[in-house]
Amino acid sequence: MREHERRIHIALHGAAGRMGQALLRAAAARSDLAVSAALVRPGSPLIDAPLRQLLGAQAGDLEFRAALDPDTPVDVLIDFSGPQAFEGALALALERRVAFISGTTGLAAAQLAELRRAAQAIPVLWASNFSLGVALMQRFARMAARVLPDWDCEIVEMHHRRKLDAPSGTALSLGEAVAQGRGIALDTVAAHGRRGQIGERPAGQIGFHALRGGDVVGEHTVIFASDDERIEFTHRAANRDLFARGALLAAQRLAVADPGFYAMDDVLGD
Ligand SMILES: NC(=O)c1ccc[n+]([C@@H]2O[C@H](COP(=O)([O-])OP(=O)(O)OC[C@H]3O[C@@H](n4cnc5c(N)ncnc54)[C@H](OP(=O)(O)O)[C@@H]3O)[C@@H](O)[C@H]2O)c1
Numbered sequence: 001m002r003e004h005e006r007r008i009h010i011a012l013h014g015a016a017g018r019m020g021q022a023l024l025r026a027a028a029a030r031s032d033l034a035v036s037a038a039l040v041r042p043g044s045p046l047i048d049a050p051l052r053q054l055l056g057a058q059a060g061d062l063e064f065r066a067a068l069d070p071d072t073p074v075d076v077l078i079d080f081s082g083p084q085a086f087e088g089a090l091a092l093a094l095e096r097r098v099a100f101i102s103g104t105t106g107l108a109a110a111q112l113a114e115l116r117r118a119a120q121a122i123p124v125l126w127a128s129n130f131s132l133g134v135a136l137m138q139r140f141a142r143m144a145a146r147v148l149p150d151w152d153c154e155i156v157e158m159h160h161r162r163k164l165d166a167p168s169g170t171a172l173s174l175g176e177a178v179a180q181g182r183g184i185a186l187d188t189v190a191a192h193g194r195r196g197q198i199g200e201r202p203a204g205q206i207g208f209h210a211l212r213g214g215d216v217v218g219e220h221t222v223i224f225a226s227d228d229e230r231i232e233f234t235h236r237a238a239n240r241d242l243f244a245r246g247a248l249l250a251a252q253r254l255a256v257a258d259p260g261f262y263a264m265d266d267v268l269g270d
Helices: 016-029 083-096 109-120 132-147 169-182 241-254 262-269
Strands: 008-013 033-039 075-079 099-102 121-125 152-159 190-192 206-212 216-224 230-237 259-264
Touching: 008 016, 008 241, 016 033, 016 241, 033 241, 075 083, 075 132, 075 241, 083 099, 083 109, 099 109, 099 259, 099 262, 121 241, 132 152, 132 169, 132 216, 132 230, 132 241, 132 262, 152 169, 169 206, 169 216, 241 259, 241 262
Parallel strands: 008 033, 008 075, 075 099, 099 121, 121 259, 152 206, 190 206
Antiparallel strands: 152 216, 216 230
């Protein structure tokens, strides 16, 4: 992927949400890209409201809209909404033939398959986590799983009390990395929580545990345990701004990429 040389125009889907607002703030701090559309849910009371109401002067003159004006310049559509709104965003990116980046989690298998299909026509990057630190942790987890095939692996995550899906998309992506490292399908070895007389832990199982509470932005630990020793990789997100910055870095790369399915690992580079 080559770096872009002119200003990149971004349409933001889910602009009024927590991540949407973090993206608007992060984009306002960069001169090489501009948010050209801030899209909210049809029927939202925010439609036609100036972004300044939420973000202050740095938001410029943009207003929230429910639909993308055909004349609005767009290079990349970024979606942080919800599984029910995600398909509309993908359809819009396909219609405009622009790169599509989504961080929406809780997607169904059919929706992920739609993303793969779309990647034949446009550059697509879906990530359950836009942190570069988590992208690196996935590499570590894949490598540890490959090198230590007999060690037990457990994945623990904690998020704020308002999170709707469990385990987190990031925990599942970390599990996928472990499964890839071992050359197996995650579905065949995943165990979600434990309770009661469940018997001994089967070899090769990948356990997931989801904690919820307070305002925790996102914490993930991948544990590899043998009889004598234990390795733990932990990542803690301090705020949403790091996800926003990662998504904008991805937008910069995808704006000039060929159609295909990309991951944050591609953005991370070697
Ligand atoms: N990949 C990552 O790094 C990462 C990081 C954080 C969060 N996430 C995920 O990103 C998604 C959003 O998270 P969040 O914390 O920002 O949630 P949020 O605060 O609930 O924001 C979601 C926004 O999407 C809006 N929306 C709903 N339907 C829409 C539509 N049809 N068109 C446009 N906007 C629509 C919602 O509007 P209303 O409130 O009006 O319904 C809301 O403002 C979730 O799936 C979350 O798990 C991913």
